[in-house]
Amino acid sequence: xxxxxxxxxxxxxxxxxxxxxxxxxxxxxxxxxxxxxxxxxxxxxxxxxxxxxxxxxxxxxxxxxxxxxxxxxxxxxxxxxxxxxxxxxxxxxxxxxxxxxxxxxxxxxxxxxxxxxxxxxxxxxxxxxxxxxxxxxxxxxxxxxxxxx
Numbered sequence: 001x002x003x004x005x006x007x008x009x010x011x012x013x014x015x016x017x018x019x020x021x022x023x024x025x026x027x028x029x030x031x032x033x034x035x036x037x038x039x040x041x042x043x044x045x046x047x048x049x050x051x052x053x054x055x056x057x058x059x060x061x062x063x064x065x066x067x068x069x070x071x072x073x074x075x076x077x078x079x080x081x082x083x084x085x086x087x088x089x090x091x092x093x094x095x096x097x098x099x100x101x102x103x104x105x106x107x108x109x110x111x112x113x114x115x116x117x118x119x120x121x122x123x124x125x126x127x128x129x130x131x132x133x134x135x136x137x138x139x140x141x142x143x144x145x146x147x148x149x
Contacts (some may be wrong), residue, residue, distance in 0.1 A: 005033055010040035015117045020052020020072065020102075029060035039063065045122040049098040049113040051105070055079060058097075068092055069099040096122040 010016075016038065018025065028034040038061040041048050050058055055071040056078065058064050065083030070092045079086040091100045091108040098116050100109035 005031070005037065008037065010037050011044075013041075013046070014120070015047045016041045016049070017113065018048065018050035018054035018057055020050075020054050022053050025053045025056040029057050035061050045096065047096040047098070047113075047116040047119070047122065049109070049116070051100045051109055052102055055099055059084075067094045067097060069094060069097065070101050071099060072101055 018038070034057065038048070038057050040046075042061065042063040048058075050069075050071070052072045053075060055064070055069055055075055058069070059075075059078050059082040062082070064079055066085075068085040068087055069079060070087050070089050071079060073088070076086045088101070090105045091098065091112045093112050093116060096116055096119070098109065098112045100106070
């Protein structure tokens, strides 16, 4: 991360990776700017990847309803209460959203994340099962030239 969140514009990024750990996702989900940033990726069909406790931010952004996802096991009830279908699998992909449970899942998580990020933007209408479309992508620095957008 080389840009503070308050200076970042989600439209300048192609995808989003939400790392795990307990502290960061817990603090970010209380920040309306962070929640809106995450929601943008789902509203626009950009791929998103979240691991471990990262899906807490997805719950707060109200983008898990109708989606199948995984996470650290203690988030199961939060995800289910938010309308998501929680499963205990190494990696889960749902319309551009990639989720995994723990550091041991990183090889599978990284492979699926790269695949989804390479596919690019998804149709947010196909991914939308609540009031928000669901999908996300990998951060690209705004000053980088990218072929094809």
